[in-house]
Amino acid sequence: MxxxxxxxxxxxxxxxxxxxxxxxxxxxxxDLVSEEYYKEEIAYQHEIDAMHSAKLLDSLVISQQDGQLIVQFAKNIEADSIVLKLWRPNNQQLDQSFSVTGTHVFLIPLNTLQQGMYDIRCEYWTEGKNFLQKQSVLIK
Incomplete structure (x- = not known):
């Protein structure tokens, strides 16, 4: 050859x-982050302001224990309403959303979540002011 x-x-x-x-x-x-990506991009400054306000409070603690995902809010925060979203970057069907009221500890059974990385977005309102915290967690 x-x-x-x-x-x-x-x-x-x-x-x-x-x-x-x-x-x-x-x-x-x-999957796209959102179907209305461009509309959300225009309103992103509000999200930045809410994240800055929440950073000053440092009020969200996320942990895994005894087969549950534990989301703890600071006891000194009296939120009017809390929206907790679990976003799975690679599969939109696994996204979950929860409304939390009347508690400072929210439990999510791990058997309802598939293993992998989730982005957690916690948005809450206190006295008309918006707060937003984001965190990633690996479900094993």
Missing amino acids: NWGKGIMIVMGLFIVFIGVLVSVLAGQKV
């Missing part, structure tokens, strides 16, 4: 590799 045939074989293998790579990557499911 001469060097010309070797180059053609290597080029053929490279083309097959690129074809397989493109077909595998094209088959991956990619």
Whole structure:
């Protein structure tokens, strides 16, 4: 075999590799953060302000214990309403949303969540002021 045939074989293998790579990557499911992404992007400054306000309070603690995801809010925070969203970046069907009222500790059974990374978004209102905290958690 001469060097010309070797180059053609290597080029053929490279083309097959690129074809397989493109077909595998094209088959991956990619969810957008939100269906109304552009509308939410315009209102992002409000979210930044709410996150800054919440950072000063440092009122959210998330832990896993005894088969439950424990979300604790500071006892000195008397929120009018709390919305807790668990967002799964790679699968929109696994997203969950909860309304929390009248408690400073919220429990979510781990068997209702699939293993993997979740972004937790806790938004609450106190005396008309908006607060927002975000945190990521790995469910094992």
